[in-house]
Amino acid sequence: MSHDLVIANGTVATASDEFDADIGIRDGRIVQIGGDMGNATRVIDATGRYVLPGGIDSHVHISQPSGPGIVMADDFDSATRAAAFGGNTTVMPFCLQERGQSLTAAFRDYREKAEGAHVDFGFHMIITDPTPQILGQELPALIEEGQRSVKVFMTYEAMRMDDAGILATMDVARRHGARIMVHCENEDVIAFLAARAEDTGDIAPRAHATTRPVAAEREATHRALTLAEVVDIPIVIVHVSNGAAIDEIARARARGVNITAETCPQYLVLEAEDLSRDNWEGAKFVCSPPPRDTVEQQNCWRGLETGLFDLFSSDHCPFRYEDEQGKRNPAGLRSFRHIPNGIPGIETRLPILFSEGVMKGRIDLPRFVALTSTNHARTYDMYPRKGTIAVGSDADITIWDPHVRKTIQHAGLHDAADYSPYEGFEVTGWPETVILRGVPVVEAGQMTTSGIGAEVPRTAR
Template identity: 65%
Template sequence: MDRFDLIIRNGTVATAADVFVADIAIKDGKIVQLGTALEGAAREIDAAGKYVLPGGIDSHVHISQPSGEGIVMADDFASGTLSALYGGNTTVMPFCLQRKGHPLREALKEYHALAEGECYTDVSFHLIVNDANETLLGQELPALVRDGYTSLKVFMTYDDLRLDDASILKVLDVARQTKATVMVHCENEDAIRYLVEKHERSGNVEPYAHATTRPVAVEREATHRALTLAEIVDVPIVIVHVSNGAAMEEIARARMRGGKVVGETCPQYLLLTADDLKGMDWEGAKLVCSPPPRDKAAQADCWRGIEAGVFDLFSSDHCPFRYEDVRGKRNTKGLKSFRHIPNGIPGVETRQPILFSEGVMTGRISLPRFVALTSTNHAKTYGLYPQKGTIAVGADADIAIWDPTIKRTIRHSDLHDGADYTPYEGVTLTGWPTTVLLNGKIMIEDGTLVGRKGDGQYCAASLANSIQ
């Protein structure tokens, strides 16, 4: 009888702390032994010349999320997790949106039903709080945190989502009491609204105006305010999708004051600029997201944040819509204003290849830093470590095997999400995942899907292993 189900042999293994050559033995979905010349498996994979990394964890994705009247998100759980899998990810963390006037637990029941039997990766849910009423704060949230929903997101922008400062303080206080983790989208909605009205009065309604109505100042101010509120409550905080050096400086200053702050950035702030929103025939709408891409100087700042440790997380903020669709981005042209454009871009499949190619292969970051930014730190921040996010005895056998010699040009026709475009069309990258294992099961083998929809499961977070 075989001792192991599978051995991955001869690969260069990387964790967030180390790089070494080893064989990995897997049994019943877990990593059970690391060593050399391991024997006794029913199946072997020869990973010579390749990197064997923990499966990616993308902790900032939007899947099957309500998006406003007449607007439909392009990805359900099947297409969203399949796309993630092809990008070397084995866990994604989408957001369950609270509907105003309805219990959060009701929204969770509906969201779980959408995911059940549909996933190619494991999933774990964040909660979006947009109605900080007394019942939610005093009863629902504490109970949900105990049940494993340990991360909450609040918004400082969007009329239908944002909380005022008093409500944010209340949510942060619940997080302090329950040890939950709070993520904050930092943009000043009142300043944005002032600029939107000014732009529309002057007839400046093209997609590029989305960027000029959300300048660096509105993100910097809101970042400072969110960090101040967290300091008042004395609670850790996650600042998501940081796009520029000024907001990074706010994070660095808060840390100098003793605050525990997790910083996150995304691929769009490394490869895109606001000028890309100037595309002809409304095509700039394809790149509308918030915060918007900035300029080359901000790109350099974000790379500096990745290299120097200002950023702990590299996430996609995958929020896909179709362009050629009456419920998508192009239809905005009939509505005649940038403010009607569905807000978000696809990117879950290309997140890791972009950072691997532009970070690891260029020498900007080490392989362990890549693993930390794309997997381990996500697991540690959101209560999934050490079950997820590392290659170690006892961990889930969530593994991606990367071929650093593959050079590929991004084409949406080769991707697997439900959108009809990619913001990174034509970008050539070096290094791609070729084989992906989920809980010890081979899901993608040499670029071919062999796993099945429904192989992915829901994973509850653990307070014992969260940021607090």
Template identity: 45%
Template sequence: MKKIIKNGTIVTAVDTFKADICIENGTISQIGSQLSYLGAEIIDAKGCYVFPGGIDPHTHLDMPFGGTVTKDDFETGTIAAAFGGTTTIIDFCLTKKGETLQSAIDTWHAKAQAKAVIDYSFHLQIVEMNENVLMELPVVMEQEGITSLKVFMAYKHQFQADDETLFRTLVTAKELGALVMVHAENGDVIDFLVKKALQEGNTEPIFHALTRPPQAEGEATGRAAILTELAGSQLYVVHVSCAEAAEKIANARRKGIDIWGETCPQYLVLDQSYLEKPNFEGAKYVWSPPLREKWNQEVLWNALKSGELQTIGSDQCSFDFNGQKDLGKGDFSKIPNGGPIIEDRVSILFSEGVVKDRISLNQFVDLTSTRAAKLFGLYPKKGTIAVGADADIVIFNPTVERIISGKAHHMAVDYNPFEGMKVTGEPVSVLSRGEFVIRNKKFVGKAGAGMYLKRAKYGNSQVNNEMKTIKL
């Protein structure tokens, strides 16, 4: 059925204006003030903002890690995402040495296709760069529309790749039109510091942070930037947590290196002291990179405002406190790394960013949706409100206040890291390709309704070419 959203204030990355939106066959067919209501379902958005659906470029759903598996799968995780105003996620497809890339991709398709309630795509991990990978990569990029490659510089003996693999991935990505993503921490140094801490009897959760110092993140970020410059390639640094890493990205961009930076809500509002909570409660806040000293928060906010960091991911990677996080009692290195963030990503950025005047309303849309769509080959079908775009729309009440609570959230995990935090603004209704997933704060979607998205190559569109030459 034709739908018309009326009386709302439309907000994109560049404009804010009053208009009605007509939705037909899953896409936006008209935007204006005198649309024909004949035969249409009318959706009243009075008093609300109308945003393009959020795009979360960093999730880990149904992912094996640390002897267990993340608690949220593609059903519970995408339901929670939708409640939070996200209509597209890009999850990380993990690979193994000696196995084909396609087999890993098939595994991730099987995890998602009957469960996702919103649209999704995959990044592809690279653990080795040999002749087999070089032969297969162009094929899977073409067939699967996967145009972003992830390399870990940390998690030694598990995910970490060496510098040769990273450099060869950068060179290959330049040739194939892919964006290389890095988890930038010096895994060798961290491995030494972890072993030293445990030998000295330091086993509590706070030592997770103390053995992953900000210098290790800054060094790896700078090294990855230099290798990107040497390869003439392009780089996206995930989950930037500290001043040291943000500064390396800013300096590289000033040199003209094609580098982009993502941070996450947890680094903007939580700090290292949370890992010191008694009774092992600090384990709830163990993820990598770790939370930093509080002063880093304003550095990250300023980097978002100035454009030195460009996106907000959740790094959703949820584990129950009871039965999963407690695997690390007596040894912080065995605490599964990750937290439940996907549902609160958009609301926290609005409340702490827009309401507190740290970023503009249009910057908020760019950070939560538009820039990720452009970087990862989804724009203009995703990431904006425009004629011809998918009708991925969030009707958002900007004035309502609520308290974040694990008892009220929709993630499958048994705690919320933002417990007790007061936020202003929340999604009321969420549409994916013109169909309600959330209606009046109730789930009305369907498992398996989410579509897999094939994405355009990096740098082959006018949008990306413009972005390369305009360094904000």
């Protein structure tokens, strides 16, 4: 039996195991693991390399409306190109329903933007306006179609829902088999602190962190978990940044709440003090929740090491720094309140966790695979087609050189922002070959095939 591609002599890792074996691929799927591979059109020698499932970044923002005069840096071309170079084979961006807008129309328009993507993709829907039409007709129809994850916000005045709206949305999602994701920060606390800061002239980027304290995230996390407990629905708490929120999640799990918890690189290696950099450079680090301090970094590492966190995502949300439509927009130069929230990170997510986690002995290779691929596929209904190396699965594979050392520089990255918040950060290990459904898309630092990404079918639970 001949193969289109054989990956030979590598160390394979899944979320549960690590072993040496060759992998045979035909027609975009894995058809053989180990044994005599017979003939192959092409063989890739992975001696001294790790052979891992392609990364799945299930929390990215691409071409998303960002308010008057503000434009997100990445479209699907640049974002998915960067994703591929970072070892990812699937991404999941958000379709934002602006208030007064049809959710169905928003989704149809957004899906068209993904044509020509360089990796596979799925979508989450953001609901900001839970009208009877949306909840009674449009959302159930989209869930039935396979759009099985919905995000709600507890912050940002233009996007947040009150508790009644969240409960109503959760109830529809529960009845129709979707999963709810929640951005947990108390908007009233933030608005109070932000107004007080401005009144005292505290307007620099650093105030973004001081006006979004741990307490605002902790309270909102507790409230979101309580609402999910009332409705009895699985919930994803996204981008957790601190130990107090972690403790709320642990307590709710002990009560039987079905929780998936996520954290991100910025909460492991960035700090609130980064927002204090001179000449308004702190704006480069403005994201929500903000980076915390070294104590909270260790709390987030504890969550990764102990299994409390299920997902490690980038929350890639890119804006250009030297741009009047980005971080240095006219209003943003007058006050932190108008600096666009979000940082780029789709290409650096995997190398940072690999280097700081696997290579420094904090987590093992199977845990890395679970956090960056398998658990994303399981959570968002793509497993086992995605997220693992198994016979019958899509041949989405990343071959890693575990010994190469690199210093992250934006000049060597592929997104359309003009900076990286991780500039100068040194990592050990980098993905050198990225294979999507059996087709190498990145090899030897070059994109070899482009525009072959497709929407991933998501099955019912």
